[in-house]
Amino acid sequence: MAMVDGDWSIDRATGNIRYIGDDHTLSGGSPSYATVIQFHRWLQAFADDAEFTGDDELDIIDQNPSNRSTDNIITLVNGFNVDATAIEHLYDGTIIQGSGLTEERWDGIVNFGSPTNHIQVIQNGAILSDDFWNYGWEAGTHTGANDASVLTDSTLGATVDQFVGYTIKNITDGSQGIITANTATTVTATLYGGTDNDWDTGDVHHIAVPLNGDSAQGISHRFMIKTRDNGVDIDRRRLIGTTRRYGNTYSEFKINGTGQGNNVFALNDSADLNNTTPWATINAIADITNTEGLRLIDISGDGSTEEYYSEWDRGANSINTFYQYGKLLQADGSVYTLNSLNGESFRGITHHYQYDNETGTNFTTNDVGCYGTNVVFTGGSGTAVLGEEIFEDSATPTWKGRIVGIDDNTGTGSIIVDVESGTVTTAETFSTTNGFAGTVSGTPTAQNAAGRLIFYAVDDDGTTGNMYVQVLAGVAPVNNTRIFFGNATADVARFHDVDTTSQAVLERTISTPFVGASTGSALIGAYGLGLQAADTAAADTYFDLSNTAITPPNNVTFTASGFISGDYVLCTEDNGGDINYTQMALNATYNSAGVTTISVNAIPSDTPSSAGTKGGIRIQRDNGLYSLHRYSAFDTGTDDFTIPSTDFSSNNATSGNNVFVTYLDLVTSGTSENFSYVYSSDRTHFLRVRDGGATPIKTAEATGVMGTNGGVASVNRISDT
């Protein structure tokens, strides 16, 4: 591409250089795009003309419009300027314009990835709403019938499958989908997220072919993003690129401060084979819920809880459905909220730190913290706006920065500032871009970290504790950074200080999507993501807030069947086709009343956690009989069973007597019974069924092995009449 004279105008009176050609979304339009060096050359060509022509009012009488630092860094000078629309039609470098408090800067972004990529950019904690860089192909109109699932555009003029993999948007109803096929005039994609999710006559479509791609170089996008406004960097020029197309893999790439020229994203996506369930299906799920905040869950099944920042209940859905649900929440165009953030902006926990000096009411889940230079002011007037520029009130400010927290807008109060340059000093007057003004009261302590974060898990241990946060903007806090309460109305009386005495501030790896990775049947959970234990499976892996990999236990189930209601069912460990009476032995003698604890030698780890009403342990009394005790718990550390209070005084159980687990030990009311425990190794069970009642049977016995996937045993019930 190159500069097209007719698509641009220059107004020498204002210095405005404007793009006046067709917009990206214009149906049938021919928008043009040019590199910044082409733009510079174009301006310079006009600048030495004897006299301007047409609407390009630039010639020799005008001051120099632009300077070139490199082919990728162009500075507009002497009042010449571009606007956001013009920037959308330039790429491959940086444009700088203005100076001092009017300085603006756009930096080039180059994404190396698949040409079908669809990129979103998070800046200063929020998704940039205008993703013009995704739309390098002209828009069109559905010329087919109403309610069509396939787009028809008689003027599309495509080659077959030219657009496969690209996103198509139904601008009219707000839906989108990934194209799976196209002909010269039709496009097939499963639409989602819109009003109708189909095509009605006249609906405007837009195929999201990225701007300025160069497939030969592996470049999908080239565009520019504003990184400095009103003389102050926007979040220190940090950017996060994401690809979150439902159905495709997600990815994320951070730029920790763009440089002048081109800056690289490496974002790519491809079909996610574990994300094939239609959006509509997933979107209809109502039984997946989440409890946000610090959660103590024993996912490991070891009897001790781990810490997580969420506890999801996947309801009746498979783990892979839960995975897809998580992707849906976080997908492009999400209308869902995760920890008070729109799903598109949610990334999960980015940092973990310890704190001390907690003062005032502690923060709670999803509160926002802000940190930076605490500028106490008097004589405040006007209204401060979060994120706006603030500067010492002079033509050449001695300091300037951005507001990251506002505690009171009027009279006196505090403004938390990310000071980009200079030092705030008492008695200085200051202003903001939007007109807030005041006088500094007291020289604040300069900070070397400033930003905003949101608390996803608050582990409050009093005046100390741990915080698990997503840094929304700014740099991560460091030791002694004071974190103020930073919701829309901040409160500098509520704070704590980052304390790295025993642990540095830890940056956590972001997972895309935030739920982790799916194998289709198991989940490799993201850092800190928790599900209720019952929703986990041994194939899953989770990472608690200490970033320890947690593997859920294998709760295998053994099903016994072949009997009928009224039969007595006993299931024990097998010992060669009989009960294994010596599975355990008493470790003490019990000869008193009121015994509630039975100590044995070596309780197997795969013992059901409680006997419930169907099983128990049998203890050999000194008279040779085995008494049934339905234990409520046991402790593999002490090898103690907790049993209902029992009187052993009249029929003692002497140390060394046999003890065995009865996994089933009941008169059944059904045709099958089952029990579960945590699998540790294969165990063969012995099943015995008897019924001596009205319909007596012969003793029926069978064995079955409890393996990693459970086990079964079924008896052949033979009448004994």
Add this chain to the structure above:
Amino acid sequence: MAAPVYATDLTDFWVTGGTTTVTAIGTGGAGLGNPETDFFIQSTSCVSKAAWTNATKGFIIDGVAGNFTVPTDGAVIAFMKYDAAGSLDTKANGGLQMIIGSTSSAYYHFYVGGKTTLAFDSWIPYTVDPNTATADNTTGSPGTNERWVGVLATLPTTSGPTKGNPIAMDAIRYGRCRIDYTVGDSGTPATFAGAEAYGNDVSRRWGLLELLKGAYQTQGFHSIGTSGTACYFSDANRVIFIRPSGANNVSNDSVSNAFNRFEIINASTTCIWDNILFQALGTRARGRFYHTAGTFTVTNCQFVNTGLMSLLSTSSLTNCIMRSSGVITAPGSTLNGTKILTNRAGTNLSALVWDVATDADGKLDNMEFSKGTNAHHAITFGTSSPTTITMRGADFTGFSSSNDNDASVFKFLRTSGNVTLNLIGCTHDGSGFTIDDRAGCTVTVVIDPVTTSVNVKDRNKNNIQNARVFVETAATATGGEMFEAAVTSLTQSAGTATCTMTAPHKLATNDYVVIRGAQPDGYNKVAQVTVSSTTVFTYTVPSGIAGTATGTPVVSLVPLYGLTDASGNISSSKTWGIAQDLKGWARKKNTSSPFYKDADIAYTVNITAGNTTNVVLQPDE
């Protein structure tokens, strides 16, 4: 060493003495029979005759026994004398006469002298061109051919010698009366002295150049070099009087005006004159000077009452004085320091004619002009003259204070275009530097301009051609040129914008200005203006724009604007009242490498020396 050679074209008519072909006129012819050996001018004798009171007597000679022809602008030249001048009648009455005729009894009388003109003279070489001269008297009916030449003396009634032969004639010749100077070199150059010594030898007596009392008197044609042979001529410290050759009859037309002539001929000829006075003693045939080929270098010479001078571009006449001389045609000649005073140019003509496409800068420096009797100009710039002319240090006196007057200082013959005349350090007597120009040509006189120049190079010191340079005033300065000057109104009609300034604009037609701040933007541009009045100027704009400009237009002077030449230069001249700050830039657009960055220009005008600003366009790639 190449000794100079002197020669003449004169043909001997009678130089040997004797009376064989001499016929007495009037009584007293006894003396004719004996060659006069007591006094003669050439050889050993002459012809003499007695005089008689109350009578006109003399003799006439058939010198070549046949007809002879005097060439164009030539003459019959003869030494004549009358020893008793007081006895002669006046010249007007034919005191001493040369007679030329077709027979001994049919001839024309040319009154060459009388008792007052001959009071202190002896032999005088008189010249008469019978083709040009008006006879003062006629005897008989002379035919169209000349054959006889003689002399007559008229004595008044009551006085006159009664003894001896006071009437004498000798060394009679005819021709163009030319001395040919040839050969010579820088060691032995041809000189006037050499020519005089040779031609005035008693054996020759050409009558064309004589040394008399330390000064030379000359007449005829001095050909410095010939068409076939070059000459190295160098002479200095001479006084050369040009005889009043034309005054050898009462009508003062005895020879043609072109008779006395100095001409440098032959491309290899070198002619150097230093400190030589040429002064015409008569009013006809004052002596014309032609440089037609070769090298002609004249310094510190004076030309008084002389005739026209026609030069070449290679001619150099420096620090000379041309007093009451004729018109000087100098097509690019160097006349630095020369004074042209009381020139005799005719009405509406010019003392100096400059008709060549060469700037006079450096060639007419420090000249001085004063008007003569006629209403004439100092300098005429012809149709071939350039559009930018610079003169330095010239002084003009006596010319008209009115433009378009016959006596305006400058006359311009161009009928189209715009001419800028830069006068640097020039002065006048209060009449101003007035102009007489023709319709269709606009002359702008810029007094005491300085040259503002910009040279544009790349960083490898290569000149950049076609770089566009724009320099404008940078700030308001009291007494200075316009800087963002306010506009009272700005309108356009048919593509001509009329800009009325709030204060006088100080512009001259063809100056450049920059207009900014007007709406629509078509009014804003670098414009070359045509001045309508002290506050109004016009310039071209697109004809389709609004008739009246809005906004807040302002105007600044643009003293330098345009593209650099092959040497990377652009310059302009202007008169500056104060040392004004200027700013601007140089730019060069290329469609492919090399690309250049815009380069700023800023300087303060040096109002006396001008400015040369060097700009380096750094690469922009």
